[in-house]
Amino acid sequence: xxxxxxxxxxxxxxxxxxxxxxxxxxxxxxxxxxxxxxxxxxxxxxxxxxxxxxxxxxxxxxxxxxxxxxxxxxxxxxxxxxxxxxxxxxxxxxxxxxxxxxxxxxxxxxxxxxxxxxxxxxxxxxxxxxxxxxxxxxxxxxxxxxxxxxxxxxxxxxxxxxxxxxxxxxxxxxxxxxxxxxxxxxxxxxxxxxxxxxxxxxxxxxxxxxxxxxxxxxxxxxxxxxxxxxxxxxxxxxxxxxxxxxxxxxxxxxxxxxxxxxxxxxxxxxxxxxxxxxxxxxxxxxxxxxxxxxxxxxxxxxxxxxxxxxxxxxxxxxxxxxxxxxxxxxxxxxxxxxxxxxxxxxxxxxxxxxxxxxxxxxxxxxxxxxxxxxxxxxxxxxxxxxxxxxxxxxx
Numbered sequence: 001x002x003x004x005x006x007x008x009x010x011x012x013x014x015x016x017x018x019x020x021x022x023x024x025x026x027x028x029x030x031x032x033x034x035x036x037x038x039x040x041x042x043x044x045x046x047x048x049x050x051x052x053x054x055x056x057x058x059x060x061x062x063x064x065x066x067x068x069x070x071x072x073x074x075x076x077x078x079x080x081x082x083x084x085x086x087x088x089x090x091x092x093x094x095x096x097x098x099x100x101x102x103x104x105x106x107x108x109x110x111x112x113x114x115x116x117x118x119x120x121x122x123x124x125x126x127x128x129x130x131x132x133x134x135x136x137x138x139x140x141x142x143x144x145x146x147x148x149x150x151x152x153x154x155x156x157x158x159x160x161x162x163x164x165x166x167x168x169x170x171x172x173x174x175x176x177x178x179x180x181x182x183x184x185x186x187x188x189x190x191x192x193x194x195x196x197x198x199x200x201x202x203x204x205x206x207x208x209x210x211x212x213x214x215x216x217x218x219x220x221x222x223x224x225x226x227x228x229x230x231x232x233x234x235x236x237x238x239x240x241x242x243x244x245x246x247x248x249x250x251x252x253x254x255x256x257x258x259x260x261x262x263x264x265x266x267x268x269x270x271x272x273x274x275x276x277x278x279x280x281x282x283x284x285x286x287x288x289x290x291x292x293x294x295x296x297x298x299x300x301x302x303x304x305x306x307x308x309x310x311x312x313x314x315x316x317x318x319x320x321x322x323x324x325x326x327x328x329x330x331x332x333x334x335x336x337x338x339x340x341x342x343x344x345x346x347x348x349x350x351x352x353x354x355x356x357x358x359x360x361x362x363x364x365x366x367x368x369x370x371x372x373x374x375x376x377x378x379x380x381x382x383x384x385x386x387x388x389x390x391x392x393x394x395x
Contacts, residue, residue: 006038009050019055022070022090030055062086066102067093078110088113092290123151126158131190131225143224145249150217154183161187179217182206186225196226203228211237211246219246223253232259232267239269239285242278251288257299270299277312286322302328308336308352309343316352320359327366335369337377337393346386353392367393 009015017030034050038059041047051059055071058064062085063072072088080087080101087103091112094100100107123143146154153176161184189196196203203222210218211234222228235255238246251257258268273282289296304324307315320326329335336356343349356362368376381390 006036006056008036009034015050017052017055018049019051019058019064020070021073022065022068022075061088062103063088065089065093067097077113079113080104080106080110082106082109123155123158126155127224130158130161131187142249143220145245146217146220150179157183176217178210178213178215179221182218182221186221190225197228200228204231204234208234208237211241211243211250214241214243214246216245219249223249228253230255232256232269233261235269236267236272239273239278239281240276242273242276242281244280244284247281247284248288251284257285257289270303271306274303274307274310274315277310277315279312279314279318282315283318286318290322296323300324302330304328305330305334305336305339308339309345309349311345311348313351313355316355320355326356326360326362329369332372333369334371335366335377337367338371338375338380340389341377341380341384341386346389349386350388350392353389357392364395367395 015034017032017034019030021030030052032052032054035053036056037048037050038056039046039048040059058071064070065072065088067089070090072090076091078089078091078094078101080089080103082101083104083106087101087110089097089102089110093102094110098107099110101109127143143154157176157180186196203226207219207222207228207230210216210222230250230253232255235247235250235257238250257270258266260266270282270285273279273285289299300319300323304316304319304326305328307319310316326336330339337353340349340353343352368378370376378390378393381387381393
């Protein structure tokens with residue numbers, strides 16, 4: 001990125017900083033007052049941005065990752081020193097950029113760096129005042145993910161805790177009632193020097209209830225203060241509701257993707273997302289797995305084979321985008337092409353096959369591979385009178 005110009009904003013100009021910090025894949029929009037305006041060239045395009053003093057300095061320090069366009073503040077980062085200055089980027093972005101620095105394009109030039117950059121704003125300064133013993137949880141500022149209206153309400157609610165009216169509920173709006181009760185319970189617990197972990201199950205149940213009710217604010221309040229192990233059922237509820245926001249937050253707080261219910265039934269939330277066609281939730285899981293790249297291959301095994309005939313084309317698109325192996329074979333040696341011949345919707349099968357040929361390079365020997373009964377996909381397509389699919393398989 002090249003800075004074309006940077007000018008200070010007039011004192012009477014009020015706008016928010018457009019910078020975004022990122023931690024564990026989640027972006028946090030900065031809410032500080034912008035002090036400077038800059039015009040930058042990114043990928044050949046002119047982009048106008050306004051920055052607070054912190055992010056303005058970080059731009060000059062090359063701490064803006066040019067892959068995800070979020071500032072490098074916390075977590076595992078990569079630092080390139082090849083040109084005598086430090087170029088920063090996120091570790092997963094560095095790997096997706098083919099091990100090249102996104103600032104200077106030099107290959108294999110960066111080393112790992114772990115850092116913690118406390119990011120504060122009025123809400124978190126207020127939290128530290130009201131909750132001096134607060135546990136910040138796995139994410140330093142997860143409450144920054146709340147919507148603007150909720151942010152304003154939290155500031156107001158924390159003010160009442162310090163006022164003479166602190167023993168009464170301050171809002172009559174039913175939307176905030178559960179969030180308010182949770183916040184007050186935590187405040188009373190910390191104020192009386194008790195441990196909230198004595199009621200761990202209570203807070204876990206509240207997490208499940210919040211997810212089921214799409215009550216994001218209550219979810220964030222609990223996770224802001226407590227390092228509780230979120231169970232797989234919470235994630236399953238979020239996946240079933242296709243609440244991608246909650247899926248993302250729960251994953252980064254340790255919710256397992258695969259788990260076993262008390263009944264003994266094994267559940268794979270990624271499979272559930274695909275079966276339901278909840279692609280927004282599925283993509284959040286895939287993003288998370290991609291960040292934890294050591295588990296990606298394990299979780300993607302046979303996924304394309306299983307969902308190749310899904311009625312929603314986005315499922316196949318997602319699987320291909322996140323590296324599903326087209327060469328996977330079933331226990332009966334069936335390939336994706338064998339599976340496509342079983343699809344009663346011939347138009348869908350043809351569209352899917354066309355997509356595979358357009359997006360991947362497939363060796364002819366795999367197209368002609370035989371299943372355990374020594375049948376090729378072409379033979380099965382002809383037997384089922386899937387002539388257009390047969391034409392595609394013949395090339």
